[in-house]
Amino acid sequence: MTRRNDRSHARDQQDQQDDDDAGDLLADSAQDRHFVTALARGLEVLSAFRSGDSFLANHELADRTRLPKSTVTRLTYTLTKLGYLHVVPESGKYRLGTATGALGSAMLANLDVRQVARPLMQALAAETGAVIALSARDQLSMLYLECCRSTSIVTLSLDVGSRIPLGTSAAGRALLAAVAPSERTGLMERLRALDEGNWPQVQRGIDAANAEFQRGQCAYSVGDWVREVHAVATALNPGRGLPLMALSAAGAAQYFPEARLRDEIRPKLLETVREIERRLGQRYGEDAS
Structure with missing residues (x-):
């Protein structure tokens, strides 16, 4: 198998995992009387667009969200009216609209941890030649919030908005090791439900990474996600109500x-x-310890 095919296969597996997990989470949450199902379905349609997707048709969105095509048709019509999607008349397909971009840009621009972390991440990338990424958990994926690389010709193609798997990436394993045991147990149950066949191997990797993290504060993925990629990651606590994140170095x-x-x-x-x-603590006058 070529390197390109390895990466493509890994992306396909991750995309399917994201689709399955989103559908299961939507079905479970719908039992909550405070849960607004229509809103959740609209957000699932927007979340179906991934890095590298330019245009998606209604039937593709229905496949990814596991929603009825008639429901997706109504949702895309509404989202288009609101500017969150744009329709391409020639093909009838949709692309993310400017309203969606404004939300994402506002979130990233106001995410202080990115502003503080980026110069330090860039310095580390230049010093080591690795791709340095800041990521946070999104369902059963790790989502890149910031990414810095050196001028090296040999580098990874991942960037802000990319998703990597929770169970087999160094970043995901570091986060699993750092969260409370009850949260880790729940996430591992969800991972197992998605892929029972491969679960024993995934679980061994997570358990080994957890033990490694307790010893040395870092987790590793040595060809476990993509065969030719090695990575190390640790947890980062940004504070101020933000969730735990991970900082990783890969190459x-x-x-x-x-x-x-x-x-x-x-x-x-x-x-x-x-x-x-430490710098985040200084910025907000908090005890960095």
């Missing part, structure tokens, strides 16, 4: 063997996280 396996991740990259990654948390 091509041939340039980032496991020994280098442990001996060289790990200490620098931990130092960078401590500095980000």
Whole structure:
């Protein structure tokens, strides 16, 4: 299997996992009397667009959201009227609208942790040659909020908005190891339900990463997500009501063997996280300890 096919297969698996998890979560939450199902369905349609998607038809949105096509047709009509989707007359397909972009841009622009972290992340990327990413959990994925890379020709194609799997990526494993045990148990149950066949292997990786994290504050993925990618990650607590995040360093396996991740990259990654948390604490006059 070629590297391109490896990456494509991994993306396809992640896309299917996101679709399945979103549908299950919507079905479960619908039992809550405070839950507004129509709103949730509209947001699921918007969430069906992923990095790299330019246009999607109603039937593609129905497949991804697991909603009836008639429901999706009404939702896309409404979202188009509100400016969250734009329809392409020639094809009848939809693309994300400017109203959606305004929401995303406002969120990212006001996410202080990105502003504080970016120069430190860029310095680490330049020093190590790795792709340095800040990510947060979105259902059963890790979503890239910021991404910095060096000028090296050999690099990964992931960027802000990219999604990586929770169970097999270093970032996802670091986050699973850092959250409360009850939350970790619930997330692992959801991961198992999505892929019973591969669950024993995924669980072994998560359990090993959790033990590693307790010893050294970092988790690793050495070809577990994509065969030719090695990565190390640790948790970052931004405070101010924001959820736990992960900071990761990743690169091509041939340039980032496991020994280098442990001996060289790990200490620098931990130092960078401590500095980000310290600066965030200073910004808000909080105790950085």
